[in-house]
Amino acid sequence: MKKLLKMLKIYPMMKAFSRLLFVSLGRFPANKRLVIFESFSGKQYSCNPRAIYEYLVEHDYDLEMIWSVEEANAEYFRKRGIPTVRRFSLRWFYLMARAKYWVTNSRMSLWIPKPAHTVYVQTWHGTPLKKLAGDMDEVYMPGTNTLSYKENFYKEAAKWDYLISPNRYSSDIFKRAFGFKKNMIESGYPRNDRLHLDNAQDHIDAIKKIYDIPVEKKVVLYAPTWRDDEFYQAGKYKHELKLDLDLLQREIGDEYVIILRMHYLIAEQFDLSRYEGFAYDLSVGVDVNDLYLMSDVLITDYSSVFFDFANLRRPIIFFTYDLASYRDKLRGFYFDLEVEAPGPVVTTSAEVLKAIQTFENEGFGAFEERYNDFYNTYCYLEGGSATKKVVDQIFVSEAK
Known part of the structure; x- marks a missing residue:
């Protein structure tokens, strides 16, 4: 019990230190060619981030692209020659703080501040049947309560510059449930191409x-x-x-x-x-x-x-x-x-x-x-060209 209490006391201090480190590194000049990809919190090479990454590689975009991964899952990437950085390593902090783009399909930790020069692309990971975030009546997940869960979700979603939607139905839900007010790309999901x-x-x-x-x-x-x-x-x-x-x-x-x-x-x-x-x-x-x-x-x-x-x-x-x-x-x-x-x-x-x-x-x-x-x-938007629509709207327009 004493060990647990000690860890609980240290955890907020670690988050505060990590945030300070991130902000400090963010003062370095931005790398306008750097894209950091992540799928399901560094656990997978999958989903919409993978589709976008492979399209950019295939079409020879002049970008430096690196995947943020948990060390337990890094071998999969190494075998395929995919550039990686270990999540929450010192190098990860440095690269994340300098990157022009973040591309991920799930929420990042709330303590991670988004630099002003970074374009945060949230691809999300599904058309919703079950209620999401602000639309949920009660939250039964461990380690949180209904009010905190919703407030934290809104704070994270406020950092997103782009959000990808698979259809009009999802766009309407995402705007309300996430409190999202920036750029919605209603394109279909790249992963479904x-x-x-x-x-x-x-x-x-x-x-x-x-x-x-x-x-x-x-x-x-x-x-x-x-x-x-x-x-x-x-x-x-x-x-x-x-x-x-x-x-x-x-x-x-x-x-x-x-x-x-x-x-x-x-x-x-x-x-x-x-x-x-x-x-x-x-x-x-x-x-x-x-x-x-x-x-x-x-x-x-x-x-x-x-x-x-x-x-x-x-x-x-x-x-x-x-x-x-x-x-x-x-x-x-x-x-x-x-x-x-x-x-x-x-x-x-x-x-x-x-x-x-x-x-x-x-x-x-x-x-x-x-x-x-x-x-x-x-499924009416998905016919094999969703990834191109997303890339054109984000990487082509932002580069101009």
């Missing part, structure tokens, strides 16, 4: 081979979100696997494999040894677009992944075993999922199995019209 440009069978087969997925098997992707009130500690959330893998293996294991993709905040390490050759955990170090492209069916719950996956016009099943508590207590939704979902909303593994078999035998059937309406509402 691949879902249109690489959606060909030869690409899909090649991706399966990379991850040792049998080319001849169909793929079910299970990608649930996290629960705000189920956690080990702040930033590390529990997840009890409710999907009955034994049932699925027994009934469809000859034709299908299943891939688990847990949310990046979920801390679980699942032992799938008994399901070897049927179930694969590809939650870490994998581009989610690879998983989308090689999957024939998506199973999710309240995760924003279904908005992205809908670009492929493939079946989606909503396994919502705790729908009432999640919707009515934890978060609240922006629309009625049971009415607008572009696929069946089910609560048991047996119903999941039945839905897979129905799609296999009958196609979209009763969900075809609803799926088309959903696509036209949320």
Whole structure:
């Protein structure tokens, strides 16, 4: 207990010192060619920052580009020759303070001050079903309360110079929920360009081979979100696997494999040894677009992944075993999922199995019209050119 109290006393002092160091380094001349990228707090090489980075590399922009990464995840970058800086190292402070651009998809620590010369590009990371920030009635996350959470979110969002939106629906929510008043780029998500440009069978087969997925098997992707009130500690959330893998293996294991993709905040390490050759955990170090492209069916719950996956016009099943508590207590939704979902909303593994078999035998059937309406509402901007729109609006216009 004494050690814990000592750490709590030291932590505010460390934040104050770090902020002072950042401000001091920010007085050095700005590097107008330097772009710092970060995805999910330095945990991944993924999402919209990755799409923007790869576009800038491919098109030979005269920029110095470096990724901010946690040391535990740095090896992935090193193997691919991607320039990195260790998050919160002295060199990181120096580079961040001098950079012309920050490009990230999630909030940074509130103590990090944004230099006047820096353009902060917040790409965000999903179309919202569940309520966000200022729209939330109650916050159940550890280490905060409702008032503090909202105030801190507004303070962070005030630093953003650009915010990327995938559609008009999201733009309206982002402005209100984040209190965002600067430059909204309503372009579609850069990360979803691949879902249109690489959606060909030869690409899909090649991706399966990379991850040792049998080319001849169909793929079910299970990608649930996290629960705000189920956690080990702040930033590390529990997840009890409710999907009955034994049932699925027994009934469809000859034709299908299943891939688990847990949310990046979920801390679980699942032992799938008994399901070897049927179930694969590809939650870490994998581009989610690879998983989308090689999957024939998506199973999710309240995760924003279904908005992205809908670009492929493939079946989606909503396994919502705790729908009432999640919707009515934890978060609240922006629309009625049971009415607008572009696929069946089910609560048991047996119903999941039945839905897979129905799609296999009958196609979209009763969900075809609803799926088309959903696509036209949320995916209408995404056809393979979102990254170019973003780069032109930020890096081309800011350079003038």
